[in-house]
Amino acid sequence: MFIGVDIGGTNTKVGIVSKLGRVIAIDSFKTKVPRDAVDLVEEIYTVTQKLLKANEMTLENVEGIGVGVPGIVNDNGNVVLSVNLGWKDLDFSTIMKKRFEKDVVIGNDANCAMLSEWRFGGAKDSKNAILITLGTGIGSGIILDGKLFRGTNGMGGECGHMVIVHNGEQCNCGNKGCWEQYASAKSLARRTEIVAKQNPSSKLNDVIASYKKASAHTCFEAAKMGDKVAKELVDEYVDYVVCGLINLTQIFRPEIFIIGGGVAKEGYGFIKLIDTKLNNFITKNNMGAGIQVKRPVLENNAGIVGAACLAMK
Ligand SMILES: [Zn+2]
Structure with missing residues (x-):
């Protein structure tokens, strides 16, 4: 199982996703921008734990965590710029890893959408x-x-x-x-x-x-x-x-x-x-x-x- 987090300017969605791309469970909350990243990660963590518990899982069952952010994300998982979230040069990856005590991959939201369509959707195998x-x-x-x-x-x-x-x-x-x-x-x-x-x-x-x-x-x-x-x-x-x-x-x-x-x-x-x-x-x-x-x-x-x-x- 994987955790996918989609941070949008309006809503943040958290989902449990199977390796075949099936969404097992999903929850969301208002992002409330502008917002301190540590505070947002805390809410993501709480919602993730709730979601896992409801599905009789723990973070130990999670093979990987990915987060999509509306903005430019560099190779280190730093958010170089997100106008929507009001973030600039933010080491978001480290904040996530610290809270979840697990490896976390950060990416741009449109790249995430492309990846999902390429792996499981209309652009499969292209x-x-x-x-x-x-x-x-x-x-x-x-x-x-x-x-x-x-x-x-x-x-x-x-x-x-x-x-x-x-x-x-x-x-x-x-x-x-x-x-x-x-x-x-x-x-x-x-x-x-x-x-x-x-x-x-x-x-x-x-x-x-x-x-x-x-x-x-x-x-x-x-x-x-x-x-x-x-x-x-x-x-x-x-x-x-x-x-x-x-x-x-x-x-x-x-x-x-x-x-x-x-x-x-x-x-x-x-x-x-x-x-x-x-x-x-x-x-x-x-x-x-x-x-x-x-x-x-x-x-x-x-x-x-x-x-x-x-x-x-
Ligand atoms: Zn331009």
Whole structure:
């Protein structure tokens, strides 16, 4: 048995995971950010003990512990930067190991999601695959030649910060025009608000009013109602997503793109739209065989299973 811990900006989930990737039991609590890491580890420890006890196990039965963190994690398990948790240069691995008195592996959350899909989900047995999470930012995990790509000291593979518009929108990474400034759910929310104001007769305004706030979801909802402005906005958004995917195709040429995050669950044929645009480009430009585009299989438990994967040999 393995313990997988998925620390998110909102919730922290703890799960007991079998070596075949099955979630045996799961519990969660509010992360309450910003939060002192020692205090958070104490709560993770308490929840883990409770979960193990309820399943007639102890830490002695646990073969490995993995933790997924929303941020950049280096090879030593230090959290170099996590904007969501408010952590910088934090030796999280040592704090975990000390409390659990066991080896603990720390990893980036998107890498965890990629690992779970690669071991047990939609990218199983593939040699080259890329997972993209469209959320507040863009998370990414890359499997290259049958191995998780981490870059020097774990600092690589940040696809969300590849520049797609030179001198474009300011990004919090210090650069301008990063992919996540155009293709994240947050950027779609920002565009939705602007475009709704420019088009007072669009249904977008009614939908936004009913939710009291513009979001990626309000754009999709108005598009599903047939609103022309919202449909064009989704189209524009898909173009931005595909722009980045074409860049990644040219560099890594994966067999599969897995697209996760809240936006990917919106329906409206969103994944199909991406698939069509990407593969039309590949065909038109004689770039060889097509690339599969799909949603994650493990979805809600991907973080926990992926964290457990970190600890599996
Ligand atoms: Zn950036």
